[in-house]
Amino acid sequence: MKPKFVKISDWIIDKIRSGELLPGDKVPSENELIQTFGVSNTTARKSLQQIESKGYAQRIKGKGTFVLNKTEDHHLLRVLGSIDATRRGFDEGLKVEGFQPKTVVLEKTILDHGISTEISGKHYIMEGPVLKVHQLRYADDLLLKDETKYISIRLCPRINMLSTDLSYFKVYEDKYNHKISDIKQNLSTIILPSDDSTNYFEAPEALPVFILDSVVMCQPGDVLELEKSLYRGDKYKFAIIAHPEYNEIVHSGTKKV
Structure with missing residues (x-):
C-alpha cells in the first residue's frame, strides 16, 4: 500500500499530466494539502518534496511550489x-x-x-x-x-x-x-x-x-x-x-x- 504522501503527490502529478495544472502554475501549498486531505505538516511537506524530486515542480523560497515543464523540447x-x-x-x-x-x-x-x-x-x-x-x-x-x-x-x-x-x-x-x-x-x-x-x-x-x-x-x-x-x-x-x-x-x- 502506498504511503499517504505518495498518494497525494501522485494526485498532484496527475493534475499536471492532464493539463489541469500548467507550467508556471502554483501547486497546492502545505496548508491547502493539510486542509484537503487531513494530514500532518510532515506528510504535506513530503508530498511536495516528492513532486519536486521527480522534476515536476520547483520550490521558490517565499513564493511556493510551481509546475515545471516535462516535454522533451521544453x-x-x-x-x-x-x-x-x-x-x-x-x-x-x-x-x-x-x-x-x-x-x-x-x-x-x-x-x-x-x-x-x-x-x-x-x-x-x-x-x-x-x-x-x-x-x-x-x-x-x-x-x-x-x-x-x-x-x-x-x-x-x-x-x-x-x-x-x-x-x-x-x-x-x-x-x-x-x-x-x-x-x-x-x-x-x-x-x-x-x-x-x-x-x-x-x-x-x-x-x-x-x-x-x-x-x-x-x-x-x-x-x-x-x-x-x-x-x-x-x-x-x-x-x-x-x-x-x-x-x-x-x-x-x-x-x-
Whole structure:
C-alpha cells in the first residue's frame, strides 16, 4: 500500500499530466494539502518534496511550489489575456520554470503628450504624461521578447522613479490600489529582416516575429498601460482557449527554448 504522501503527490502529478495544472502554475501549498486531505505538516511537506524530486515542480523560497515543464523540447506555456498570468510577470514566469531571466533597458523616458493605439477595431487613448519603457527580455541569455510599455503617470504618479526590474502589474495593484478590469490584445505577424535596424534578436537570417499589442484597463474604464511587444516566431506558439462559463477569450502561447 502506498504511503499517504505518495498518494497525494501522485494526485498532484496527475493534475499536471492532464493539463489541469500548467507550467508556471502554483501547486497546492502545505496548508491547502493539510486542509484537503487531513494530514500532518510532515506528510504535506513530503508530498511536495516528492513532486519536486521527480522534476515536476520547483520550490521558490517565499513564493511556493510551481509546475515545471516535462516535454522533451521544453515548451513553456504562456497564458496571454489572463490577469493571473500578467500579475505573475515575465521574469517570475521564467524563474519558476527554471530559467534565468535578464532584462536590458534600451529606453526609459517620459512622453508629455500621451499615446494611442487600436486594438480589435477600438481606439484607446492614454493622456500624458506617459512613461515609456523599452526593454529586451532574455531567458538564459537568449533574447525572447522585445518589449515596449507605456504607463499612465497620471494614474501612477512617480512610477518613473521605480526600477524596471519588477512586475508592473503588481505595482498597479499594491502600490496604486488600481483594480484591473480588462485586458485586450491583438496578435499579428511579420518577417523581420536580419539587417533591419529595429531587429535586436541577432538572428543570421530573416526572422518570423509575433507582434502583440495590448491594453490594460482599470476601473472605471481608464487606460492604465499600453504595450507593443515582439516575440521570436521560432520560439513561440500561440493558441486561443475559450472559457464560455466566464464569457471571455484567453490567449495562450508556448515558447521553445
